[in-house]
Amino acid sequence: RYFPDTLFPPNTPSSAQWAYFDTSIARLARLIKPIKNRGAVVGANIVGMPRWLSSCPDNEGTWPQWSYDSYFWMFCPPNDYTEYQYLITRVVNIFTQEGLGDFYWGAWDEPWWMFYGTDTNYYELYKAISLGVKQANPDAKVGGTNDGFFRTKVLYNINDTVIDYQNLSNTSEPLMKTFLQ
DSSP: OOOOGGGOSSSOOOHHHHHHHHHHHHHHHHHHHHHHHTTOOOEEEEOOOOGGGBSOTTOOOBOTTSSSOOBGGGGSOBSOHHHHHHHHHHHHHHHHHTTOTTOEEEESSOHHHHOOSOHHHHHHHHHHHHHHHHHHOTTSEEOOOSOSOOBSSOOSOTTOOOOOHHHHTTOSSBHHHHHHO
């Protein structure tokens, strides 16, 4: 579900880390392919930000609602949307090479509780994911977010580790409505 740990260093990955990443993604695609070959419709949500691409790489706070450590920086918008788009293209190219060209790609699963940014940040993230997927494989399918609760405001204060769900539910209009328009 998340990018391999080798892409979480604070600096741009080395060629050896990229090679490991490519191998890990190809292995994942090979695990999924037999499921698809048995008739299942397969897809994945692109979720998580490598630390070196995160706009908040130093925020080591963790998400209190999860039972395992997931740092805030993993869920911040990218600091470079073009570089993030390249990363997505790389992943989709590998899946296509492994015979999963008709794979379904989602953009960030449930951003209302897993994305540390604004609605504008999410639109830019979605655009980078969509363009990255389509650049690698024009036939691939790109879906939207998986929820209707994402709201039109800054979701979390980047310096605050307390998540206030009550305030999130009091916003005026869901992002999904604006997103679909």
